[in-house]
Amino acid sequence: MPIDPEFKSKRQVVDQHEGHDVWGPVNPPEQLGIHGSIVAVDFDVCIGDGACIDACPVGVFEWVETPGHPASDKKADPKNESQCIFCLACETVCPVEAIKVFVE
Numbered sequence: 001m002p003i004d005p006e007f008k009s010k011r012q013v014v015d016q017h018e019g020h021d022v023w024g025p026v027n028p029p030e031q032l033g034i035h036g037s038i039v040a041v042d043f044d045v046c047i048g049d050g051a052c053i054d055a056c057p058v059g060v061f062e063w064v065e066t067p068g069h070p071a072s073d074k075k076a077d078p079k080n081e082s083q084c085i086f087c088l089a090c091e092t093v094c095p096v097e098a099i100k101v102f103v104e
């Protein structure tokens, strides 16, 4: 199931990670929530494909290890989401539609 584009009206920020918001619910290692508020990656959808990391022209994403998660043991973390130039390449290439970019 893809990321819910309306998640901000349904979830709450429960944590911070590497300077970005984490939207719950979170129950590690099985449930990790959504990381980011500008470039949002649903960690529970992400399969660790890495296409977004290759596609992003400004290096927004970095791998984070997530051992024990049922979908994949690494995730593309939007560590540098403030650098996003809103090209939407990541949304387009993600094979499981785990990413939602909020264009300002």
Ligand code: SF4
Residues within 6 Å of the ligand: 039, 055, 056, 057, 058, 059, 060, 083, 084, 085, 086, 087, 088, 089, 090, 091, 101
């Ligand atoms: S929209 Fe473009 S610049 Fe922003 S995170 Fe995605 S690939 Fe990178």
